[in-house]
Amino acid sequence: MSKMNSDAGMPIAITLEPGTYFRCTCGNSQNLPFCDGSHQPGEGCPLRFEIKEKKKVYICSCGQSGKQPFCDGTCGVNL
Ligand code: FES
Structure with a gap:
């Protein structure tokens, strides 16, 4: 996922x-x-995820999170 707006x-x-x-x-x-x-063939597929209840989420934009699609703080941000 390194092409995610790194x-x-x-x-x-x-x-x-x-x-x-x-x-x-x-x-x-x-x-x-x-x-x-x-997306074109070979460019990867979108990552499907579910939200069960209305909430604020933090979507990873660096591509380094181990909890995709959500930020896990690997980028250095303090959530
Ligand atoms: S934006 Fe990717 S880990 Fe925080």
């Missing part, structure tokens, strides 16, 4: 409603951090 280096704080989401992993989406279907 220049950002900070998590994306966003409040999500319950539902299914697809995190863009190729960087081609015009709707980052979510997939818009712009």
